[in-house]
Amino acid sequence: MLTKTNPPREIERKFLLKRLPDGLTSYPHEEIAQGYLAVERGGVQVRLRKKGNVRSLTYKRGSKTSREEREVRLSAEQFDALWPATAGRRLTKIRYDVPWESHTIEVDVYTGRHDGVVVAEVEFDDLKTCREFVPPPWLGEDVTGKSRYSNVMMALE
């Protein structure tokens, strides 16, 4: 979620899974294809994403729990003009939106060359809610900020 303050920040935690939650495929889900136009060593990323029929360009800066994030919707024409530049820096996954208490846990099941990798992300409105979050029993190790499980690393490797 993007807050309306300036700069907008994304507050989230990422987990591995002990097991898939019951009835995973019954929850709302969409295919995501994303690729990176640019990745700076300092933590800046410019990402293109197609989620269902929604295309977007996202700027992210920083790492770990709290990051600056700016996102704009793109038209199909804009997206198609830029997408070829992400060749070799792409990944695909299916995102399931699993409700848990007052939260939505996004379970990402990777496809393509990362087939079999599953991670879960939870976004929070504020740092207090983030700290107090008690994960469901099917979530495992907290890998927030671990580069091994960052999308950008997976896209580049």
Place this chain on the structure above:
Amino acid sequence: MLTKTNPPREIERKFLLKRLPDGLTSYPHEEIAQGYLAVERGGVQVRLRKKGNVRSLTYKRGSKTSREEREVRLSAEQFDALWPATAGRRLTKIRYDVPWESHTIEVDVYTGRHDGVVVAEVEFDDLKTCREFVPPPWLGEDVTGKSRYSNVMMALE
């Protein structure tokens, strides 16, 4: 100019000026403000630009004479959402379009903290035309590919 081939390439040369061409301010000109969302060491840039009332996002890769370049027009809303992320990586200039034989020479007069710097660029449809270009007497040293005069270096410094 962008060719329609894939990937689109930009073919250009850049010069310093021995002197300003006669009647410079009588030629069509527009203010340009540009800033960089991301700059990779490997030569990838993602640039935002406002030229007059035209806003754009440009992806560039490579250096020197011939570069891959992909550009999309942005709405004011899209531009305004991303522009704050370029803070500290911006420059402003006035671009004059000076006709010379069958070419248009773009004379960029920098404003702001690079006030006083003037460079000229000529874009070509193909490498043959690029090689055969005979500059007018008011153009000086060819600085094509010299990082000192690249916009991205000037924006970052």
